[in-house]
Amino acid sequence: MSKQPNFLFIITDQHRADHLGCYGNPVVKTPNIDSIAKTGTRFDRFYVANPICxxxxxxxxxxxxCSAHGARHNGIPLSKDxxxxxxxxxxxxxxxxxIGKSHLQSFTGLPATNQFEPKEGKRAPSAHLQDAYKNNRQGEEYELELVPDWDRPISERLTGDFYGFEHVEIAADHADQASGDYLLWAREQRSDFDDLVGPDNALPDNRINAPQAWRTAVPEELYSTSWIADRSEDWLAERAQEDAPFFLQMSFxxxxxxxxxxxxYWDMYDPAEIELPSSFxxxxxxxxxxxxxAMEEGTDPRDNQNPFAVTEDEARAxxxxxxxxxxxxDDAIGRVLKRLEDLGLADNTVVIFTTDHGDYMGDHGLMLKLLLHYQGTIRVPFIWNDPTTPVPANADQGLASSIDIATTILSRAGIQPFNGIQGRDLFLSDPPEAIIVEEDSQRTMTGFDKPQRVRTVVTDRYRMSLREGENWHELYDLESDPYELANQYDDxxxxxVRHSVTEAMLRRIINLQDRSPLPAYRA
Known part of the structure; x- marks a missing residue:
């Protein structure tokens, strides 16, 4: 049997597919990520299973x-079961x-948005019977990523592995407010590190005025991106001394x-030279x-996780x-790829690049994610580079999904998947006729009077989104309307078309119904 391949799995956070040079962006500089695609396969129609972290x-x-594993929204950990x-x-x-962001468990420590509410005149069930699942993912083993309690490295608080990872170093949160193991390290480097982070400690700069934007005082070498690259390089150097194959998830x-x-990097790009999206x-x-x-009336604070509207200048900034x-x-990835080469590991390491979801980034005048499944939020980059089978910048046009990543990696490693896995091997099986995207909101946002439950189907030509409890839905012809401007649902x-797309949606949903657990018959 040939030697099993190593894997370097690179994942970013909230990163649109078209925010990379290899996906056609003429402005953003990503030469190192582009180099992965240059001799690899770039999937042009790769979609998330859910557009939330x-x-x-x-x-x-x-x-x-998500309808199978149950982690429907932020705040619901992935079950150890x-x-x-x-x-x-x-x-x-x-x-x-x-090394980097995990977010398989909650890190805010905030109270749950949805809780069991006793009904007047009814006897409430006992606490352990209030949910359909008796193991409701609470307790110490599901509180390992809680930022308020992060007083020592997660490795010191673990018993056994972490969802299969034997080595774990985590950067929770985002931007210059990243925390977790990274923050413990940063405080060791500078005792005054907490005085460098956040908008109150920002460096003066009156050129950019946009929601949730400030010029951080954290130097480049102490920023989480640099820390993740540093720690990844060190971990790889240790693996180079061993014969066992490795899997490293480097997560920014x-x-x-x-x-x-x-x-x-703060002023590397001039907002005045940024083109607005065609749908702005x-x-x-x-x-x-x-x-x-809400933006025009000043009633939306635009300082939280909810999507919000922006002006043209804010969008450009x-x-x-x-x-x-x-x-x-991209620069950090370049360092790690070079380290792979220097260590003699590159020739047997499959390098994968993706992200967890996209962002409006000005589409239709909006920012962030949630609620509306435009291409910017649900279509993400996925690049696969196998040094044993290099290809000249191949672009795969088949429909693909986040659920396909696990099956494809296991297949390349020569490992049979477990019963109930729903993804396909991206290289050994045909694309499905449709992709399903699920979203179950846990809070009410601007423009709605209740949390939203949305199901989206994407076919070769169309995107349709249906939502529970609303009197409007969406249908777009992506061939003639790539920017999703003309909603044809009621046309x-x-x-x-709506009927045929609905049938495709139902067939795919049936296909994705759970096949686990196996029957419990005696042999």
Whole structure:
């Protein structure tokens, strides 16, 4: 049997597919990520299972939809009862490491947005019977990523592995407010580190005025992006002394908001030279109009995780800062790729690049994510580079999903997947006729009077989104309307299209119904 391959799995946070040079962006500088695509396969129609951090990261880890693994939204940890592909790698003799963002468990420590509410006149069930799941993912083993309690490294608080990772060093949160193991390290480097972070400690700069943007006082060498690259290089150097294959997940918290690229990356891109998205200021869906109105009236604080509307100048500034964050990540990736070469590991290491979800980034005049499944939020980059089978900048046009990552990695490692995995091998199986995207909001946002539950289907030509409890839905012809400006859901001329896309959606949902657990019959 040939030697098992190593894997370097690089994942960013909130990163659109078209915010890379190899995906056609002519402005942002990403030569190192582009180099992965140059002799690898770039998937042009790769979609998330869920456009939110925790749910989609759980889907990547399990190869299963959120409706199967249950981590439907941020705040719901991935259950230890669910098998991950990293556990299978470790079971097969791989050394496994996670450096950077995990977000498989909650890190805010805030009260749950949805809680069991006793009904007047009814006897409430006992606490352990209030949920359909008796193991409701609470307790110390699900509080390992809580930032308020992070007084020592997670490795010292673990019993056994962490979802299959035997080595774990975590950067929680985002931008210059990143925390976790990274923050413990940063405080060791500078005793006054806490006086460098956040908007109150920002360096003066009156050129950029946009929500959640400030010029951080944290120097480049102490920023989380640099720390992740440093620690990844050290971990790889240790693996070079061993014969066992390895899997390293190098996970960057950026380019997620807030927008705080440090040092030279802050003004690397000029907002005045940034082109606005073609859809900016267009779109008449109820939440878009509500967010625009809230911005104009000053009733939306725009300082939290909820999507919000922006002006043209704000959009240009935020995109420019995001490009700076991306280029810093690209430089860090370049360092690690060079280290792979220097250590003699590159010839047998499959390098993978992706992200957990996208961002509006000015599409329809909006920022962040949630609620509306435009291409910018659900279509993400996925690049696969196998040095044993290099290809000349291949572009795969087949529909693909986050749930396919686990199956593809296991297949390349020569490991049989567990029962119930829902993804496909991207290289050995045909694309499905449709991709499903799930979203289950836990809070009410601008333009709505209740949390939203959305199901989206993407076919070769169309994107349709249905939402529970609303009187409007969406249908776009991506072939003639790539910027999703003309909602055809109620157009009589598209009635037959709507019916056929709905059937494709139902067939795919049936296909994704859980096949776990196996029957319990005696042998």
């Amino acid at each position: 925790m749910p989609n990261r759980a889907s990547i880890m399990t190869g299963r939809m 669910h098998t991950t592909f990293v556990e299978l790698l470790r079971d097969a003799g791989y050394r496994t490491g996670l 918290p950026d380019p997620h908001h807030p927008f705080t690229p440090p040092g030279k 200021g267009k779109g008449n869906l109820p939440p878009i109009k509500a967010m625009q109105r 935020i995109i420019a800062l995001t490009y700076g964050m991306i280029t810093m990540i 009589p001329n598209y009635e037959s």
